[in-house]
């Protein structure tokens with residue numbers, strides 16, 4: 397077995413009496429696409445925080461590309477190749493779409509000059525935002541803002557892309573467009589970890605799924621098997637045995 401791209405070992409994290417990770421261990425291989433489901437408040441975004449460096453675990457260790465990064469600050473993790481989106485996009489609204497992505501290439505990937513410009517344009521092409529390059533970010537629609545959030549993460553030239561509920565609030569055709577973009581990125585070799593309540597978007601994109609609940613992984617494997625797992629149905633889907641396994645989460 398090759399060294400995983402990302403490895404979390406014995407991660408424990410509490411906010412007061414709320415435990416969001418309880419001796420949690422997880423590995424993601426290079427180029428793998430992993431989906432994460434789980435009830436509201438299960439600690440999914442907190443887990444991303446501990447991978448991206450926004451949060452420090454109380455106990456446990458995080459490795460990326462063979463190096464321990466448990467104590468590394470967010471900007472060092474970005475430079476190492478971890479790119480993430482946030483549930484609530486906060487682009488620089490007075491800057492254009494192009495400038496937003498350019499800043500990420502500059503600060504996150506250490507690119508400069510023509511290289512930075514070419515990279516930003518390439519990212520806009522791949523995320524379907526090229527026609528909006530000169531539009532101020534503050535004027536974008538929800539789908540366009542979600543795409544920009546993705547583009548900003550890609551702007552940092554990641555090896556692993558963490559997507560936090562990028563499909564939430566989109567219409568069905570918009571979700572379909574987003575799935576196409578993410579699937580293409582994954583096919584190009586990018587590792588993807590995607591937290592999502594729009595479960596069918598995950599099923600269309602990822603090869604492996606985990607369900608988080610009670611601060612730990614309660615199911616891990618092929619997506620349809622995970623969704624059919626009785627524990628997942630009880631804890632997340634809130635469904636009895638007669639309802640569809642691929643039903644949307646809360």
Ligand SMILES: Nc1ncnc2c1ncn2[C@@H]1O[C@H](COP(=O)(O)OP(=O)(O)OP(=O)(O)O)[C@@H](O)[C@H]1O
Pocket residue numbers: 411414416434435436437438439440441442443
């Ligand atoms: N910085 C913080 N300070 C205190 N409590 C926090 C903090 N961040 C998260 N929490 C709490 O930790 C729990 C898990 O939150 P988190 O956002 O990680 O869950 P989630 O699984 O991503 O939920 P959702 O599906 O609703 O986005 C929640 O009860 C939340 O209120």
